[in-house]
Amino acid sequence: MAKLPSSIPDLVHDFGPTLHTIPSGGWTRNPQDEKLVKTHCCFCGQQCGIQLRVNNNKVVGFEPWESFPFNKGKLCPKGVKRYMQDEHPDRLKTPMQRVEGRGFEPLGWESAMERVAGEIRRIQGQYGRDAFAMLTGASLTNEKAYLMGKFARVALQTANIDYNGRLCMVSAGAASKKIFGIDRSANPWSDIPKAKVILVAGANVAECAPITTDYLWQARENGAKLVVIDPRLTPIARNADLFIPVRSGGDIGIFNGMMHIMIERGWVDREFIAQHTTGFEAMEEAVRKYTPEYSAKIAGVPAEMIVKAAELWGPASSSFLLHARGIEHHSKGVDNCMAAINLVVASGRIGREGCGYAMITGQGNGQGAREQGQKCDQLPGSRDIANPEHRNYIAGVWGVPEESIPGKGLSAVPLIEAIHEGKIKGLISLCFNPAVSLPDGNYVREALSKLEFFVNIDFFLSETGRYADIVLPGSLMEEDEGTTTNVEGRVILHRKAVTPPGEAREDWKIICDLAARLGKQEKFNYTSPKQIFEEMRVASKGGTSDYYGMSWERIDKEDGIFWPCPEPGHPGTPRLYEGGKFGHADGKAHLMPVEWRPSAEMPDEEYPIILTTGRVVSQFLSGTQTRRIGALLNQYPQALCEIHPRLAEKLGISEGDCVKVESRRGSIVVRAQVVKTIRPDTVFVPYHWPHDRSANNCTIRAIDPISNIPEFKICAVRVSKTEEPTDELAVLGMEAGGIR
Amino acid sequence: MNERQFFLDYSRCIGCQSCVQACGECDTHRGTSMIHLETIERMDSVQTAPQICMHCEDPICARVCPADAIKKTPDGVVQSSLKPRCIACSNCVLSCPFGVPKYMAEFEQMMKCDMCYDRSSVGKKPMCATVCPSGALTYTTMEEIQRTRRGIPINSWNFGGEQVKTKVHVMVPREVERVKVDLIQISPTPAALAIDPYDVALMLEVL
Numbered sequence: 001m002a003k004l005p006s007s008i009p010d011l012v013h014d015f016g017p018t019l020h021t022i023p024s025g026g027w028t029r030n031p032q033d034e035k036l037v038k039t040h041c042c043f044c045g046q047q048c049g050i051q052l053r054v055n056n057n058k059v060v061g062f063e064p065w066e067s068f069p070f071n072k073g074k075l076c077p078k079g080v081k082r083y084m085q086d087e088h089p090d091r092l093k094t095p096m097q098r099v100e101g102r103g104f105e106p107l108g109w110e111s112a113m114e115r116v117a118g119e120i121r122r123i124q125g126q127y128g129r130d131a132f133a134m135l136t137g138a139s140l141t142n143e144k145a146y147l148m149g150k151f152a153r154v155a156l157q158t159a160n161i162d163y164n165g166r167l168c169m170v171s172a173g174a175a176s177k178k179i180f181g182i183d184r185s186a187n188p189w190s191d192i193p194k195a196k197v198i199l200v201a202g203a204n205v206a207e208c209a210p211i212t213t214d215y216l217w218q219a220r221e222n223g224a225k226l227v228v229i230d231p232r233l234t235p236i237a238r239n240a241d242l243f244i245p246v247r248s249g250g251d252i253g254i255f256n257g258m259m260h261i262m263i264e265r266g267w268v269d270r271e272f273i274a275q276h277t278t279g280f281e282a283m284e285e286a287v288r289k290y291t292p293e294y295s296a297k298i299a300g301v302p303a304e305m306i307v308k309a310a311e312l313w314g315p316a317s318s319s320f321l322l323h324a325r326g327i328e329h330h331s332k333g334v335d336n337c338m339a340a341i342n343l344v345v346a347s348g349r350i351g352r353e354g355c356g357y358a359m360i361t362g363q364g365n366g367q368g369a370r371e372q373g374q375k376c377d378q379l380p381g382s383r384d385i386a387n388p389e390h391r392n393y394i395a396g397v398w399g400v401p402e403e404s405i406p407g408k409g410l411s412a413v414p415l416i417e418a419i420h421e422g423k424i425k426g427l428i429s430l431c432f433n434p435a436v437s438l439p440d441g442n443y444v445r446e447a448l449s450k451l452e453f454f455v456n457i458d459f460f461l462s463e464t465g466r467y468a469d470i471v472l473p474g475s476l477m478e479e480d481e482g483t484t485t486n487v488e489g490r491v492i493l494h495r496k497a498v499t500p501p502g503e504a505r506e507d508w509k510i511i512c513d514l515a516a517r518l519g520k521q522e523k524f525n526y527t528s529p530k531q532i533f534e535e536m537r538v539a540s541k542g543g544t545s546d547y548y549g550m551s552w553e554r555i556d557k558e559d560g561i562f563w564p565c566p567e568p569g570h571p572g573t574p575r576l577y578e579g580g581k582f583g584h585a586d587g588k589a590h591l592m593p594v595e596w597r598p599s600a601e602m603p604d605e606e607y608p609i610i611l612t613t614g615r616v617v618s619q620f621l622s623g624t625q626t627r628r629i630g631a632l633l634n635q636y637p638q639a640l641c642e643i644h645p646r647l648a649e650k651l652g653i654s655e656g657d658c659v660k661v662e663s664r665r666g667s668i669v670v671r672a673q674v675v676k677t678i679r680p681d682t683v684f685v686p687y688h689w690p691h692d693r694s695a696n697n698c699t700i701r702a703i704d705p706i707s708n709i710p711e712f713k714i715c716a717v718r719v720s721k722t723e724e725p726t727d728e729l730a731v732l733g734m735e736a737g738g739i740r
Numbered sequence: 741m742n743e744r745q746f747f748l749d750y751s752r753c754i755g756c757q758s759c760v761q762a763c764g765e766c767d768t769h770r771g772t773s774m775i776h777l778e779t780i781e782r783m784d785s786v787q788t789a790p791q792i793c794m795h796c797e798d799p800i801c802a803r804v805c806p807a808d809a810i811k812k813t814p815d816g817v818v819q820s821s822l823k824p825r826c827i828a829c830s831n832c833v834l835s836c837p838f839g840v841p842k843y844m845a846e847f848e849q850m851m852k853c854d855m856c857y858d859r860s861s862v863g864k865k866p867m868c869a870t871v872c873p874s875g876a877l878t879y880t881t882m883e884e885i886q887r888t889r890r891g892i893p894i895n896s897w898n899f900g901g902e903q904v905k906t907k908v909h910v911m912v913p914r915e916v917e918r919v920k921v922d923l924i925q926i927s928p929t930p931a932a933l934a935i936d937p938y939d940v941a942l943m944l945e946v947l
Contacts, residue, residue, distance in 0.1 A: 027770035064870040075871040080761040206754035210873035221890050235754035235786045245940045617756045676939040
């Protein structure tokens with residue numbers, strides 16, 4: 001019974017989102033009564049260092065942390081205002097239960113936890129262990145991510161656990177693993193300004209990884225050439241030496257086209273290829289037909305642009321590739337990334353100062369959270385759940401029989417489909433808001449309402465939490481401690497600034513309590529996150545992402561440690577692949593042949609326009625946190641549909657008009673923003689808002705066959721001018737999905 | 741040379757508004773942001789430009805103030821109006837060549853960027869220049885800026901014949917000696933404009 005207990009406006013009235021605009025204690029601050037807590041931002045994978053100002057167990061502001069080497073005090077607007085989620089009126093402070101017709105009402109921890117444990121036992125007893133699933137997130141610390149994986153396999157003994165990194169880093173990770181044998185950015189960010197040419201593919205750096213901007217600009221000050229590939233002219237593209245406005249889904253045309261020219265003109269490093277790689281011939285064969293003209297047709301850009309890109313990248317003395325969701329959120333996301341990474345490997349410019357490659361991790365612990373075993377196919381240390389040796393090792397660490405560890409489970413989208421089909425009946429989730437963040441939103445919300453029992457752990461009642469039977473109040477980042485692993489592979493320490501308010505608890509305590517109620521207390525007897533870390537580093541020992549040599553003390557003292565760090569005293573590994581030694585058993589990089597194929601849904605007569613989705617700088621992901629912060633919402637209050645004036649004119653649309661964006665799956669009504677900075681065959685809508693403003697109502701439930709990442713970056717829509725809606729959802733505040 | 745100064749580089753700005761959000765976080769600003777971030781013309785481009793007070797050597801805002809309410813500190817930082825003196829005439833608002841001062845009715849005074857005087861006067865960086873992710877706003881030494889940037893810092897302006905020298909520097913291409921601002925036609929005719937440099941449709945047509 002997981003249907004909404006009351007109307008959306010009633011739920012919004014009771015639980016927000018509400019805008020928080022004035023800090024706790026007001027604007028007059030008393031620095032003498034405050035302590036500064038050095039920690040990191042809770043939002044994206046840049047994990048900027050920041051100091052929180054704490055007065056009387058309340059976070060009242062921030063102070064830049066200038067000595068932290070990655071961001072040196074720099075922050076994006078989300079980092080500046082993140083502290084406003086503390087002392088928030090919407091904060092969940094007691095466990096709650098769903099009450100039909102009335103919404104949610106408080107109940108005590110004991111009753112709530114007993115009900116959850118009872119429902120887990122009932123559902124697993126009636127339908128089998130795998131009928132109870134777990135969805136987690138990549139904003140969790142390493143310790144929590146490790147705990148979630150262990151809880152699913154040891155306490156729930158379900159195969160079905162997956163996490164929202166599935167919407168983020170899995171294409172990049174899979175491609176990296178296939179070619180390099182390791183899933184991590186290859187270089188520290190300090191290598192970026194030393195590169196002579198930088199290729200940024202599908203990464204709106206200025207809005208989604210703002211701190212990286214200064215690294216790019218510094219490279220340009222040093223004379224680097226910047227090439228940007230994106231269907232939209234983003235703020236960094238404005239300064240690019242070459243901007244290629246690719247058609248969404250056409251990236252392979254550019255990468256294979258560049259490779260074709262590089263081979264033709266002798267800009268590949270034959271010696272490096274012979275010594276340190278395999279697969280060149282097959283890759284060479286694959287790109288043979290990718291002449292500039294053929295490539296241009298696929299990419300939807302003039303052939304000359306691809307030639308120029310090859311001319312910049314090919315003969316450079318040093319180079320750096322950065323890619324992000326723009327090429328990864330595709331049903332061929334892994335292939336897109338592999339085609340891009342081939343350019344790095346064939347150039348031989350990897351594993352040296354100023355030469356390398358990085359995927360721009362999206363979520364706070366997007367890197368670490370995918371290493372500790374909460375992916376449906378992984379065990380801690382980036383181990384493979386299907387590998388008997390790996391299973392044996394982890395079974396030893398956990399003290400359980402190897403055969404008791406379930407096998408590979410369903411990834412996020414198939415897991416939701418299994419709920420929709422009635423195969424999965426129960427769900428525990430935290431740190432995930434699929435009602436807004438997964439594609440084909442109407443289908444996802446239908447699935448949630450079919451659950452027999454749903455327990456949600458969160459600090460705010462998200463759009464997904466509204467479907468819960470039991471809501472448990474968890475913890476914000478600053479209310480707990482633990483490590484995350486940033487975009488560079490640098491493991492860093494988040495310090496506890498305040499204790500959870502009211503009856504709210506640290507997430508790990510909730511999970512350990514639940515494990516005990518499921519009869520597994522002896523496996524979850526932790527007294528602190530540090531104790532979890534101590535077990536986790538042993539679990540990672542000998543794995544690819546080896547944290548064994550790390551300690552919290554060292555991480556703190558050394559401003560983070562890059563994995564692998566296999567032994568105490570090991571300095572960590574900021575730069576991978578030095579000396580051409582790659583992560584595969586043969587020590588080589590494996591070049592991969594890639595063939596372009598169409599996206600799952602291409603525009604046609606009925607739905608002639610490409611919809612692509614993404615983020616704006618002032619909001620983060622599904623907006624659970626950032627739509628509650630007044631200053632951030634006001635910066636960009638509601639989803640807008642970016643549309644080129646030529647297309648707008650054809651459709652009779654003017655700036656500010658309400659437009660209906662409609663796909664075969666659903667629709668939204670938002671206002672038009674007419675801009676010349678987007679391809680005329682494409683519209684863009686950011687996805688941070690819910691209900692009738694949720695871009696994911698339109699996106700397609702198609703996934704990459706290898707990574708299972710959804711195809712957020714292209715689906716077919718039609719766009720038309722419409723009247724301003726006045727229904728009950730439209731008149732909600734913009735933070736709650738209304739329109740103005 | 742070792743004293744830290746303020747440098748503005750419009751070409752680096754990505755419009756993220758970190759500066760706008762952080763300005764209000766300075767203890768003495770108490771939630772009111774005094775930096776301006778201009779979006780030049782969103783339909784045509786993504787160009788944005790932050791504008792802090794340039795802290796003129798001979799501040800026009802102070803010269804035209806009939807109430808003598810605008811003061812410059814000995815270290816050259818021009819302050820918001822003194823509230824007891826400010827008569828809300830907005831002469832300063834109208835006279836500033838950079839469009840910086842704003843009369844804020846809520847507070848009954850003119851308020852503007854004071855370079856976070858509570859911070860910069862004790863050796864800290866102003867908030868905006870500390871957080872700016874793009875380096876469009878930078879507070880560092882002249883030596884450091886010359887070592888790390890291709891452009892050069894200048895602080896001489898010519899506004900239709902009026903010479904202005906500012907404490908804050910802007911980064912410009914090497915050949916520029918001073919920024920010359922003359923009257924321009926407000927609505928440029930097509931002939932006065934170069935081809936739309938950020939129109940993606942034109943990029944796809946070209947070649």
